[in-house]
Amino acid sequence: MSGRDLFVFVALTVISSMMAPKARGNSEGDALYALRRSLSDPDNILQSWDANLVNPCTWFHITCNQDNHVTRVDLGNSNLSGHLVPELGKLEHLQYLELYKNNIQGSIPVELGNLKSLISLDLYNNNISGxxxxxxxxxxxxxxxxxxxxxxxxxxxxxxxxxxxxxxxxxxxxxxxxxxxxxxxxxxxxxxxxxxxxxxxxxxxxxxxxxxxxxx
Structure with missing residues (x-):
């Protein structure tokens, strides 16, 4: 391997390692942004949920652990309407899903059964059916x-x-x-x-x- 080829190989390896955690963060951000798109938000509670930010841990109403995995979604009593999305099932580190006292309709996605770390599921006081x-x-x-x-x-x-x-x-x-x-x-x-x-x-x-x- 020539010196130039070695430099290119090392550079690509470094870039790949730097991008890996971002891809992980994007997966969770994409799941949450899918929820945002499905909801009507007249009070702009979700204004900080920016799809261009790699890491959703900077968004309001989101809590992450030290590894930048999403562990809480706190959107209770937020005047939201719309429906839940199956993408929520990708938040495998989520412990608290708080969406109580809104006007959410539609069904509970089967994919919520994939939230293997979940401690609290609070969907009360909505219009969820099914x-x-x-x-x-x-x-x-x-x-x-x-x-x-x-x-x-x-x-x-x-x-x-x-x-x-x-x-x-x-x-x-x-x-x-x-x-x-x-x-x-x-x-x-x-x-x-x-x-x-x-x-x-x-x-x-x-x-x-x-x-x-x-x-x-």
């Missing part, structure tokens, strides 16, 4: 699941009973059907966290399967 994705049962670190005061239908997925860390579940004031799980963390969830779902039939009876496939 079913609760069973894929949320993959969130093994989830502690808080608050989906109350929406327009959700269908059953409470039995997969949620496998999340041993789950402490708070509130699905009150929806239109859910079927039965309420009683195993795992659901042993300690108060029944008033399920109230005002006219088609819920009460707790599961021991030895009987839930109504996961018998209501819609």
């Amino acid at each position: 079913t609760i994705p069973p894929a949320l049962g993959k969130l093994k670190y989830l502690v808080f699941l608050r989906l109350n005061d929406n327009q959700l239908t269908g059953p409470i997925p039995s997969a949620l009973a496998s999340i041993s860390s789950l402490k708070v579940v509130d699905v009150s004031n929806n239109n859910l059907c079927g039965t309420i799980p009683t195993t795992g963390p659901f042993e300690h969830i108060p029944l008033n966290n399920f109230e005002n779902n006219p088609r819920l039939e009460g707790p599961e009876l021991l030895g009987l399967a839930s109504y996961d496939t018998n209501c819609s």
